[in-house]
Amino acid sequence: MAVTTPLMLMGCTVAPLSTLDPAGPHAGSIARLWWVMLAGAGILSALVFVLLALSFRRRATPGRAKAGVWIGALGLAMPVAVLGALLIYALLAGVATLPTPAADTVRIAAESRRYGWRFTTTSGRASEGVLHMPAGRPVDLAITSVDVIHSLWIPRLAGKMDAIPGHTNVLRVRADRRGTYRGECAEYCGIGHKDHGFTVIAHDAAGWAAWVGGGTAGNMGGER
Numbered sequence: 769m770a771v772t773t774p775l776m777l778m779g780c781t782v783a784p785l786s787t788l789d790p791a792g793p794h795a796g797s798i799a800r801l802w803w804v805m806l807a808g809a810g811i812l813s814a815l816v817f818v819l820l821a822l823s824f825r826r827r828a829t830p831g832r833a834k835a836g837v838w839i840g841a842l843g844l845a846m847p848v849a850v851l852g853a854l855l856i857y858a859l860l861a862g863v864a865t866l867p868t869p870a871a872d873t874v875r876i877a878a879e880s881r882r883y884g885w886r887f888t889t890t891s892g893r894a895s896e897g898v899l900h901m902p903a904g905r906p907v908d909l910a911i912t913s914v915d916v917i918h919s920l921w922i923p924r925l926a927g928k929m930d931a932i933p934g935h936t937n938v939l940r941v942r943a944d945r946r947g948t949y950r951g952e953c954a955e956y957c958g959i960g961h962k963d964h965g966f967t968v969i970a971h972d973a974a975g976w977a978a979w980v981g982g983g984t985a986g987n988m989g990g991e992r
């Protein structure tokens with residue numbers, strides 16, 4: 769385990785679906801949260817093992833400390849302090865991913881079905897299975913479904929958001945650089961779920977203007 773975990777983490781850094789290789793600020797805050805949670809778990813585990821060792825010492829020398837000290841000060845105060853700090857950090861990280869008003873926001877409708885995705889800009893430009901978006905700008909995906917519940921997830925750009933029939937959820941997505949990314953359905957939706965993915969092409973400003981203006985998908989700044 770001690771050997772395989774670092775190798776797995778190293779492998780993740782080159783994987784197209786790795787949350788530990790973020791390509792935008794929202795995915796970045798989620799990745800930081802993962803590392804902070806790992807550190808918190810490590811600190812808590814270390815403290816528990818220290819207490820365990822002290823308890824064996826105490827058993828060897830009875831009467832040195834009262835039970836209330838162990839249970840109250842260490843058994844309660846220690847996890848409350850660590851978990852409380854992690855809770856506050858997680859709440860702040862969650863707030864940072866919300867679709868707050870921004871002047872240059874682009875809104876794109878994302879409609880899911882078994883087993884495809886259709887993306888439509890406010891100008892009416894639509895694409896099947898490929899999300900075209902601008903890089904370096906906030907993009908609000910208005911997500912819904914025409915059949916069952918799906919979930920839109922672009923691991924390197926943002927967290928997950930459910931696609932619910934008859935309801936629209938908004939997910940803020942942002943890519944720092946132009947490039948090609950991978951999106952998946954993250955909610956089991958039927959026998960074809962494993963193939964219910966899509967490609968994301970984040971364009972530079974010229975490429976995005978060409979796409980919205982009716983250009984073809986090829987040669988518009990989609991390469992990384």
Ligand SMILES: [Cu+2]
Nearest residue numbers: 918953957964
């Ligand atoms: Cu699905």
